[in-house]
Amino acid sequence: MSGTVSPGSVPEIADPGVDAQSVQVPAAASAAGFSAPAAGRGSRPNPVWRIGARLLGALAVLFAVVTLTYFALKLVPGDPVLAILGGGGAAPSDATVAAVRAQYGLDLPVYQQYLNYLAGVFRGDLGTSYIFKRPVLEYLGPQIWPTLQLTLASVALAWLISLALTLLTVRRGRVADAIGNAVEVLFAAIPPFWIGIILLVVFSFTLGWFPVAGNADLRALVLPALALAIPLAGFLAQVTRSSFAEALDQPFVLSARARGASTTGVRIRHALRHALLPGLELSGWAVGSLISGAVVAEVIFSRQGLGRALVDAIVARDTPVVLAVVVFIALVYVVVNILVELLVRVVDPRLIRKRAAA
Amino acid sequence: MTQILTPTDIPAETPVASPLLRVENLNISFAVGRGRVDVVHDVSLSLDRGRSLALVGESGSGKTVTARSLLGLSGDGARVLADRREILGRDVRKLNDKQWRGIRGKHVGFVLQDALVSLDPLRTVGGEIEELLKLHRFGDKAERHARVIEALTRAGVPEPELRARQRSGELSGGLRQRALIAQATALNPELIIADEPTTALDATVQAQILDLLASLKADGAGVLLISHDLAVVSAVADEVAVMKEGRIVESGPVEQVFGDPQHAYTKALLAAVPRAHAKGTRLSAAAPVTAIARTERAAKLDPSAPAIEAVGLRKDYTGPDGITRTVVNNVSFTLETGTTLGIVGESGSGKSTTARIALGLTEPTAGTVSIGGHAWTGLSERERAPFRREIQVVHQDPLSSFDPRFTVQKILRDALRAAGTDRAGHPARIAELAEQVGLAAAVLDRHPLTLSGGQRQRVAIARALALEPRILVLDEPVSALDVSIQAQVLDLLADLQTAFGLSYLFISHDLGVIHHVSDRVLVLSDGEVVETGSAHEVFTNPRQTYTQTLLASVPSLPPHTR
Structure with a gap:
């Protein structure tokens, strides 16, 4: 922890001499006293080992997602062969059904199918779409970037909006505080499809500033990203607001002001950094859920993307596509959460030692 | 360091002769609701x-607000008025x-x-x-x-x-x-x-x-x-x-x-x-708590045996890094019944761990503790339970040990219920406890959050007394209090000790307080006993260099001070 190891650095009963003020930073400096530092240092776990453990954990998560989703989809009633042969309308002969069943390996026992699928995943083969009769990767490939683009743009916009709300309204007088709070609640409560339609009507149909549909250029990205960003910004701003206000009450803010820093300077250089953490942790979840939630914006703005592909596949019972999208979303979750953890450590370097110790 | 520091430039318009700081009739008020509350009145400084x-x-008392007004950082809603407020001769009012x-x-x-x-x-x-x-x-x-x-x-x-x-x-x-x-x-x-x-x-x-x-x-x-x-x-x-x-x-x-x-x-x-010469006298003007009634209870502890006898205590902790540290090493002490043993040491000296071992909350790695002639270490919780009520604790910050939703009355009732006493007798007993610790009856219906530090500490003491213990472990009980409140609480503790024949294990980093309250003193450093003896011996004639350094570092009021 603090690298200061004195007997008694296990604070069992709070040691009032020093601990009275150490509410903010648990244990770190408590009981450190004034005795010599040193010892304890160099005992941090090996970083290579830590990263290895993290990657193993990520693989385990992906494996679990593949397995659970695979069997959950198997439980859905109905014969996949009928979906392959054109859904309920078609009336294929028994011979055709048997042939198709054999072609897709659906005549094998379920565990065998599962193992085959897993083996395919390891080869980078996610199967063949029942509807499009093309390899899933080939079909989904072009959809991935537009959705990622939309998701990343939404998260970035949501952060911009929530930071602006925080910096401009928290502790800026009673009126500003109330307005900021109200805006956040409103934003958090707005359903994305509704705000999407409003944006479309106002900025595309009436003002004509942005294209109505498609994903031709960056201009086409603005409105759908905004539709997803506004509700998220409401959530982010609410958690950021309270931790920001808390940071402003800390004595180090007074110290900084006494040093000659301006109110805005203190807000940006000191308080903001403390306020980022809860929002950052939330962002890991937000990116993952935005990918699956992107469908709303993709449908309203007629955009290409995974969200639409997922909904279409579910409706058409295109199991391999559904499975692939779910696995992809899980992958994004895992990657984003690792990134978030790294970012959190950049923002709060104290955590490096704290978590390593824990 | 080769560079020599030069004094910062003083603003050119400033005559060097003017005092650094001059404040006359400083008044500070804060907006509260629709009105204003005055917190500083007519303060003049130079x-x-x-x-x-x-x-x-x-x-x-307004001292911090006064100081911050000299930085222009009195806080939101503050109105600062003064006939004169000059820093380096420069009027800073506007x-x-x-x-x-x-x-x-x-x-x-x-x-x-x-x-x-x-x-x-x-x-x-x-x-x-x-x-x-x-x-x-x-x-x-x-x-x-x-x-x-x-x-x-x-x-x-x-x-x-x-x-x-x-x-x-x-x-x-x-x-x-x-x-x-x-x-x-x-x-x-x-x-x-x-x-x-x-x-x-x-x-x-x-x-x-x-x-x-x-x-x-x-x-x-x-x-x-x-x-x-x-x-x-x-x-x-x-x-x-x-x-x-x-x-x-x-x-x-x-x-x-x-x-x-x-x-x-x-x-x-x-x-x-x-202070040294005030030992044995009252520190506050408050009247001693009199008329203390005592409900007699069959004593489980042998009054002729020492209240606490600790022999060769040692406690090891293994840190997250796998290194084992000895927090308490070979600590032995005896707390005689009806007396106070002061444990003094700086942070990290092991005094809090020693307190936890004495309370039976932490099992020592080695060594034994007995209370009133009964073994206290090496027992299962079930074996310990009948004796739990004999030894109670008062912490530095009682607030965190109170359920914030409870009123004072409920806190005390909760303690009585834990002792398994007859429910019908609770109201009378609660009134009695409040009286013993000098709490007004009106306080009983309030929440601890709304009480002052001194009142909270009295509630904590009343709660400890509810179980009619023979021994109190007082862990920095006055460290968070202002000096005059501290004086009242110390006086109260002395009154209670006399009335009930309580034995105190009194832990503090404040040497003045330890000197005042203790019969015997144990000086801890780095988990080991440095010196032990009567309070008089240790404070007037310390034998160990560590104790001498510790005592020398305490700023004291000049001896002629009244």
Whole structure:
């Protein structure tokens, strides 16, 4: 922890001499006293080992997602062969059904199918779409970037909006505080499809500033990203607001002001950094859920993307596509959460030692 | 350090002869709801270069608000009025924010209490100091770095290059406070305001910080010291102003005010400080708690055996890094029934762990404890349970040990229920407990959050007494209290001991308090017993160098002080 190891650095009963003020930073400096530092240092776990453990954990998560989703989809009633042969309308002969069943390996026992699928995943083969009769990767490939683009743009916009709300309204007088709070609640409560339609009507149909549909250029990205960003910004701003206000009450803010820093300077250089953490942790979840939630914006703005592909596949019972999208979303979750953890450590370097110790 | 520090430029329009600080009839009020509340009334102060003025008073006396008004940082909704408010001869009454920012840090340095929270815990110490330099456009990057190192060195921070790269949480209490002072003084401000700069520090560290403040004063800075600790004040200040309820009730040279106090409040404050010659006397003017009734209970403990007998206690902890540390090593002591054993030591000395072992909350790695002749260690919780009520604890901060939704009445009822006493007798017993600890009946219906520190501590004592224990472990019971409240609580504890024949294990880092309350004293350092003996022996004739150093580092009021 603090690298200061004195007997008694296990604070069992709070040691009032020093601990009275150490509410903010648990244990770190408590009981450190004034005795010599040193010892304890160099005992941090090996970083290579830590990263290895993290990657193993990520693989385990992906494996679990593949397995659970695979069997959950198997439980859905109905014969996949009928979906392959054109859904309920078609009336294929028994011979055709048997042939198709054999072609897709659906005549094998379920565990065998599962193992085959897993083996395919390891080869980078996610199967063949029942509807499009093309390899899933080939079909989904072009959809991935537009959705990622939309998701990343939404998260970035949501952060911009929530930071602006925080910096401009928290502790800026009673009126500003109330307005900021109200805006956040409103934003958090707005359903994305509704705000999407409003944006479309106002900025595309009436003002004509942005294209109505498609994903031709960056201009086409603005409105759908905004539709997803506004509700998220409401959530982010609410958690950021309270931790920001808390940071402003800390004595180090007074110290900084006494040093000659301006109110805005203190807000940006000191308080903001403390306020980022809860929002950052939330962002890991937000990116993952935005990918699956992107469908709303993709449908309203007629955009290409995974969200639409997922909904279409579910409706058409295109199991391999559904499975692939779910696995992809899980992958994004895992990657984003690792990134978030790294970012959190950049923002709060104290955590490096704290978590390593824990 | 080859570069020689030059005094910061004084604004050209300032005549050098004017005093550093001059305030006349300062009034500060805060907007509360629709009205205003006055917190500072007609305060006048003046301070010259190379001198130190102390503002003394208890929490809520207005001393901190007064000091912050000299930085233009009185807080939101504050209205500051004064006939005269001058810093370096410059009228600061009508300054705008930008002008204030030019003064803060450059001409007035501000040191707060604990650097752990007073320096941004996410930024390095060097970064914090450099921010000050950047804000005042001091030099280029290399010059700023040199100045950071220089300021740390001057504040007595060893290995300044390393420390500058560390964050406040990585430094020990003493180093943090030095870093904080380095931060406030890096631009050689003429005026240094130190708000409780040594509160929460151990005695030896406190002595070092006071030396540092004295040396800044010797270098020509004016030091405005804010403190509730009269002894600290007498170590540094030349003059003192005693504040009470927003007014200065008495001021003058330290020797005069402390040696021959005129105002009743100053006298009471001075009398409340536990000191050698006050041992065995009452510290507060409060009447002793009389008419203490005692419901007799069949004693489980043998009154002729020592209340606590600890032999060869040792406690090892294995840290997250796999290294095992001995926190308490070979500690033995005897607490005789009806007496007080004081355990004194600095943070990390193992005194709190010793207390937990005595309470039966932590099992020692080696050694035994017995209470009233009964084995107390090596028992299962079931075997211990019948004796639990015999030994109770009072903590420094009782608030965190109360359920915030409970009223005082409910807290006490809860304790009585835990003791398995007859429910019908509860109301009478609660009234009795309140009376014993000097709590007004009206307090019973209030929540602890709305009580003062002294009242909370009385509730904690009443709760401990509810179980009619024979032994109380008092873990820093008065460390968070103002000196006059501390005096009342110490007096109460003495009354209760006499009335009930209680035995106290009294833990504190405050040597004055330990001297006042203890019959015998145990000095702990690094988990080991350094010295033990009667309070008189240890305090008047310490045999070990550690104890001698510890005692020498305590600032004390001059002996002639009344």
